[in-house]
Amino acid sequence: MDNRSEVRDFLISRRAKITPTQAGLPTTGGRRVAGLRRTEVAVLAGVSVEYYAKLERGALGGASASVLDSLARALQLDDAERAHLFHLAHAADGTSAGMRARVRPGRRWTPRPSLLWALDRFTAPALVRNGRMDLLATNPLGRAMHDALYATAPDPDEHPNFVRFTFLHQDAAREFYPDWDTAAGVAVAILRTEAGRDPHDKDLHDLVGELSTRSPDFARRWNSHDVRTHGAGTKRFHHRDVGDLDLAYESMDMVADPGLTLTLYAAEPHSATAHALDLLASWTAPEPTRRIHAPVEGTP
Structure with a gap:
């Protein structure tokens, strides 16, 4: 599975689930997207809009644990969703292989x-x-x-x-x-x-x-x-x-x-x-x- 696509689709789907009211943000003017805008997620997570846009394009590799935690809070992720976000980040870093015991070929x-x-x-x-x-x-x-x-x-x-x-x-x-x-x-x-x-x-x-x-x-x-x-x-x-x-x-x-x-x-x-x-x-x-x-x- 393509990690960048997985990251992009997961973040977009979680952003679409949170309304401004749920996030404690004012609702002004017409909204063209379901849920939060990228700019709103960036503000809630304490990162720049450009950096969040980069993350949502799938470039999650290198994101620090503190950034991931902030992102999880901004998107109001539950424990399973937060763990999934970290797994995607580890996969992007190429470190996911070390997180689980690997099975040698042919082992049953x-x-x-x-x-x-x-x-x-x-x-x-x-x-x-x-x-x-x-x-x-x-x-x-x-x-x-x-x-x-x-x-x-x-x-x-x-x-x-x-x-x-x-x-x-x-x-x-x-x-x-x-x-x-x-x-x-x-x-x-x-x-x-x-x-x-x-x-x-x-x-x-x-x-x-x-x-x-x-x-x-x-x-x-x-x-x-x-x-x-x-x-x-x-x-x-x-x-x-x-x-x-x-x-x-x-x-x-x-x-x-x-x-x-x-x-x-x-x-x-x-x-x-x-x-x-x-x-x-x-x-x-x-x-x-x-x-x-x-x-x-x-x-x-």
Whole structure:
């Protein structure tokens, strides 16, 4: 992905989201642009108009941390957007390669036995994914919960992908995600965040190209440049056998495997969802060999 274009489009999209009123600026005369003008962002960030215009043209390399912080405050970026701005700046400097562990060519990631033991000890659904939203490993209940996702994988031995499922298998995805619109937005925002964090990931580029070509809805959302982190919250799913599942989730980065995320789900005790999970678990026999997907080339 072209870094200058990414920087330009991200800054323009964030500037368009902030009104003068939100920024505490007076509104005078007619406005020909959505959101703030470049001059207004420059004033708020404490930089010259010429320098801000240079940044917005994509020349983010060399910008100091203090300038980036000022820019983030001026554009009222949230934590995920601020981190994305810094990732873009590091990519422009050519330093992003040192921010994450790089994988040697030909290396394949396979779940360690100890990781699978830990997943098995968790009685609610649990899974491991990468930044491209490939589903890499689950415990048995996680596998059963995501049965609809597995059913759409082109090859039984191939790892499913959440974003591909969401946009290219919409009938199944809209059943699985009762609030499909929110789920779709989150999936794209996570993928966009990963693109900023690891701009040289060829597999991610290929995935974005495929989805942009095959799904106009994905392309529209991708071009909005929204980003987000996915740490904790609640989600509703619909399982075709046990009905609606209202689950809390906690996601955490895996220190031993940079770039991978462990997500644990939990139901409120004694709730309808807890009973539904108990029912699903009673139908699920542990089959370790079925929940380790094909080794993923280029995954840490």
